[in-house]
Amino acid sequence: MTKAYTLQEATRKLENYCAYQERCHHEVVRKLKSMRMIPEAIDQITVHLIDNNYLNEERFAKSFARGKFNIKKWGRKRITAELKQRQISRFNIKTALQEIDENAYLETFDALARKRVVQITEKNRLKRRKKLADYLLYRGWESHMVYEKIKELVP
Structure with a gap:
């Protein structure tokens, strides 16, 4: 049986939850639902958190x-x-x-690709290229960047 929370207890608990680490609205609502709060209470607490800058x-x-x-x-x-x-x-x-600096972005991408290509032990050139591509694409790097880098690193 989960504990029942008063509005004040839930509000305080969520203030701490948001103060510990940045949260998004989605996480806060999910947390309140897991605490079995009613929709009106969820709305009220969410508004309180936004007004007091716990949630941004x-x-x-x-x-x-x-x-x-x-x-x-x-x-x-x-x-x-x-x-x-x-x-x-x-x-x-x-x-x-826009928080990500363009030069840092390109440098990080280059360093990551170079580090990974050295770790790939595959001898077959096409398989090496595929492994490098899969690794970089999974991490969310743009495909045009990935394929140009592969041409450069695994000719």
């Missing part, structure tokens, strides 16, 4: 994009897809992607 979709999107690029080395396509999955608006996705 643009800030979340920017932080998410920076983190996934810098730490996980994801490309723009993967970041965009993940943000869409979290129901972030197209405007906020566009704003978030």
